[in-house]
Amino acid sequence: MYCKIFGHDYKVSRDVTSYVKEYSCNNCKKELTTNSKGDLIELTPKFKEINNMLEDIHNKRKLRF
Ligand SMILES: [Zn+2]
Incomplete structure (x- = not known):
């Protein structure tokens, strides 16, 4: 309301x-x-999955440098 x-x-x-952020x-x-x-856009389970992958890739990059 x-x-x-x-x-x-x-x-x-x-x-x-x-x-990319979640709100x-x-x-x-x-x-x-x-x-x-x-x-x-609305955070659907599909996008949550995509974000999880993005975060994974992002964290791996951070570790490498
Ligand atoms: Zn609200």
């Missing part, structure tokens, strides 16, 4: 890479993520 009036209150819930709303827990084009 709050979100319908004031809009969602998104906070970054996870840094996947430097440019969740403080009030209704709705989740968003950044896609490859930099748009905010």
Whole structure:
């Protein structure tokens, strides 16, 4: 109800890479993520999977350098 009036209150819930992040709303827990084009989209299980892979690749790169 709050979100319908004031809009969602998104906070970054996870840094996947430097440019892909996951967001969740403080009030209704709705989740968003950044896609490859930099748009905010709904965080579906499919995208959660993609983000997990991205994070994996990202972390491996960090270790190498
Ligand atoms: Zn909300």
